[in-house]
Amino acid sequence: MKIVCRCEDITEEDIIRAIEEYGCTTLAELKQILRLGMGHCQGRTCLPIAAKILARKTGKSMEEIMPSFRPPVVSIEVGVIAKKVKK
Amino acid sequence: MKERAEVVVIGGGINGSAIAYELAKRGKEVVVVERKWLAYGATGRCGAGIRQQWSTKENALLAKKSVEIFEKLEEELGHEIGLRQGGYLIAIHDEEDMKQAKKNVEMQRSIGLPVRIIGEDEIKEIAPILDPKGMEAIAATFCPTDGHANPFKTTYAYAMAAQKMGAEFYKFTEVQDIKVEDGKVKKVITDKGEIETKWVVNAAGAWSSKISKMVGLEIPNKPVRKEAMVTEPVKRTFDCMVISFKHGIYFSQQDEGQILGGIPSPEEKVGYYTQPTFSFLRHMAYTLGKYAPPLKHVRILRQWTGFYDVTPDALPILGETDIEGFIQCNGFSGHGFMIAPMTAKLLAQLICGEKLDMDIERLNMSRFEGEIVEEKSVVG
Incomplete structure (x- = not known):
């Protein structure tokens, strides 16, 4: 068993199974099905590895597979950025 | 790709997938055409809430019937959907709010919903994390059978079940045109091929008005960028979705422990804008901290945007049109997920x-020719 996503505890086997069962061809679909990359590190560790597995299984290039990242870049406490916005 | 099918559904969100299932179950040959992947649009970006507390009877009934389906859906589809019924708590801020709430509750109770008005003490009992003062709430309405489900799992549950019964899903396939002959739907033209058909279901969410134009029909839907955010997972703290029509905020704790929520963005715009804004994040963080002070110390993991497909009365457009065989299933204005099970069933029946199990004539697009009754209970 090889752990790919440490935050959400997802293995290489989980990823391969999702690709085969659901016919996933994108990281976005793996994310929807497995919560891959939705944890603390926001996929900064696991997505490149998952992308390689996906590239191997689908024959797509890494360039086609790698995603954009959603802000914020690092997690931040709610109270730290709280600001009242005037309407 | 098939060269012909009885029904072509445009859009692989929750509604398109659910309609495909309901049609396949009835023995119809159905294909779904999706420009990206399943749940790419509003479904996969939504707040996941399932609310029955609406101000219009149409929405309340659609939601109530949908909850009845949601409750048995895992068994029916053979796939988990992550349903949890922790209730919806809707803040009442002042006397005017209270008047509308009483009116809503009366209508909701008349159709059999277990809704009630609760005081500040009971707000604290149901969700001790809430601060009624910070919420500026004098009371709330609460419906314990409201809740949430996982939009991804629910969409896949419908899509997988539909495929088992013969439905075909074409992902990464874009509809380019729809051919109409003698006032009837004839053919759907995609970038991967053409499909002859008698029925087209327009379930394209924020892109529905573009699809509609292909058959020469104008619908008043507008895409509005909406924003949401999610925090790190924390210990289970509260079970209900908390919302306010005045502040526009909604938030809940999801199964994995994360707090997910949204609020109207200070830079809200109509149009196909997808850029998340920092002002949304600050405004959301500020309001969340007011509503539930302990959450100030929870870390935000990410924010994203999606579209509400908004109609002038915030009610969906469902049913037949002047083009024979062209069915509208759009304009959900931010609540397409929660009413999808019943909507899909009704359109399949049509x-x-x-x-039909329920009259949907009031939701036909022809209503915009007359005076409209607006749905007031909208958040996000």
Whole structure:
């Protein structure tokens, strides 16, 4: 068993199974099905590895597979950025 | 790709997938055409809430019937959907709010919903994390059978079940045109091929008005960028979704422990804008901290945007049109997920010529020719 996503505890086997069962061809679909990359590190560790597995299984290039990242870049406490916005 | 099918559904979100299932179950040959992947649009970006507390009877009934379906859906589809019924708590801020709430509750109770008005003490009992003062709430309405489900799992549950019964899903396939002959739908033209058909279901969410134009029909839907955010997972703290029509905020704790929520963005715009804004994040963080002070110390993991497909009365457009065989299933204005199970069933009944479980004439696009009654209970 090889752990790919440490935050959400997802293995290489989980990823391969999702690709085969659901016919996933994108990281976005793996994310929807497995919560891959939705944890603390926001996929900064696991997505490149998952992308390689996906590239191997689908024959797509890494360039086609790698995603954009959603802000914020690092997690931040709610109270730290709280600001009242005037309407 | 098939060269012909009885029904072509445009859009692989929750509604398109659910309609495909309901049609396949009735023995119809159905294909779904999706420009990206399943749940790419509003479904996969939504707040996941399932609310029955609406101000219009149409929405309340659609939601109530949908909850009845949601409750048995895992069994029916053979796939988990992550349903949890922790209730919806809707803040009442002042006397005017209270008047509208009493009116809503009366209508909701008349159709059998277990809604009630609760005081500040009970707000604290149901969700001790809430601060009624910070919420500026004098009371709330609460419906314990409201809740949430996982939009991804629910969409896949419908899509997988539909495929088992013969439905085909074409992902990464874009509809380019729809051919109409003698006032009837004839053919759907995609970038991967053409499909001859008698029925087209327009379930394209924020892109529905573009699809509609292909058959020469104008619908008043507008895409509005909406924003949401999610925090790190924390210990289970509260079970209900908390919302306010005045502040526009909604938030809940999801199964994995994360707090997910949204609020109207200070830079809200109509149009196909997808850029998340920092002002949304600050405004959301500020309001969340007011509503539930302990959450100030929870870390935000990410924010994203999606579209509400908004109609002038915030009610969906469902049913037949002047083009024979062209069915509208759009304009959900931010609550397409929660009413999808019943919507799908009704439209499948319509296409199959069965008697409908509920009258949807009021939701036909022809209503915009007359005076409209607006749905007031909208958040996000």
